[in-house]
Amino acid sequence: LYLDEIAFDEQYNKSPKQKYSWEKTKRTSINYFIDVIGDLPIAAISRDDALSYRNWWMERMIPREEGEKPAKPNTANRHIGNMRTLHEAYFSHKGDEERLNPFRKMFFKGESRVDVPPFEDDWVRSKILAPGIFDDLRWELRCIIYVLIETGCRTSEICNLLPEDIKLKANVPFIRIRPRQNREIKTETSIRDIPLVGVALEAMRAAPEGFEHYRDRGELVSANLMKAFRQRGLFPTTDHVIYSFRHAFEKRMLEAGLDYGLRCTLMGHKTDRPAYGDGGSMAYRRDELMKIAHLVPDGLKFSD
Structure with a gap:
């Protein structure tokens, strides 16, 4: 019922x-x-x-x-x-709204949050973007990794991109994070447009229709990537996870001096600032992200 x-x-x-x-x-x-x-x-x-x-x-x-x-x-x-x-x-x-709930006011106040550390830039460039490191991985998983690095998106957001969300022919290529009638996103502020730069742009060019094999399978992708990273020794500490890419993206924007409002827009975070405009043009967003983009290494493989 x-x-x-x-x-x-x-x-x-x-x-x-x-x-x-x-x-x-x-x-x-x-x-x-x-x-x-x-x-x-x-x-x-x-x-x-x-x-x-x-x-x-x-x-x-x-x-x-x-x-x-x-x-x-x-x-x-x-x-x-x-x-x-x-x-x-x-x-x-059943219409019995006044019935006392036996589980009322039951709550443990203890903190159990585990902070997820970001990947450091040198680690990403020397280890994760090393040509050949992922050559035996499915090409879709390789590309998802590279998109995560330069967009700060959640794994599920990348897995569930539809062809109409991928704007490679726009003057500034970008991806759109949107809810669907048959798929929710985390929050309303998660709705956003993110320009593609660096390895993310090359990865999406290799997957212009998205990642159909992994659509609605974000948990599988996360599990496969966790396994791949552990097998290759790509986690600097036991506290690092795939979500560390998202934290790294946010840290890089902060340290490069990107505007607070833009950072919130690109991360899909709520901001306490009054809303003035749409967060800047796509060209502006791209130019700002180019300040933190990793160079695309020669020999990096995107598709099979």
Whole structure:
């Protein structure tokens, strides 16, 4: 009932992969609850049941053995929150909005954020842009790496580019990040146009129709790239991940003195500045990004 009827609008603009991921998270939270408390009718869940579920998560947040990884507060909060949302949505749907939610006001305040470090420029140029390093990788994955470097985009944004989003014949070649009726993007500010420079331009010229093989398969791309980078020793530390390209892009813009508003526009971040104009022409954006673009190494392979 919840998936098919109550939460219909939450899924309406999701792609099949997004729907699968969304549903999997909800079902995981429910399965945790069933494992701990039992398979109860939703109307039978009491405050004591909810507290027992919370206490179970609290126990999991305390490491019992050396080297054991405890659950993080945001993990516990997500699963408790899913149960709270499910309960509230169900009884609201039934017209019982005044019913007390047994999961109300349950929240762990501990911080569990892990900072993702950026790749340093020298590392990118000497290691990641070294000709031949990715020659045995699928050409689409190679190109996605190069686009990530010079656009700061999220992996899912690049995987899901459609042919109409790739403007190679424009006076200033660029890509468009847009939502679709059957695919959501992270936030409204994620809607943006990004000029193509350096290795990103060459990569998109090799893939003018986008990356159909990996469309709506962003998690697979991330997993494959993580594996490829680990096998080649391309992560400077254990804290580095593919998302480090996005942080590196932002750091490079900051250190080169690019305007704050432009940086927010290109990153898809919300800005606290009043909106004056559209963030600058594509030529202006390209010229600014050329200040930080890596040189395209001779011999770098884009397509097979």
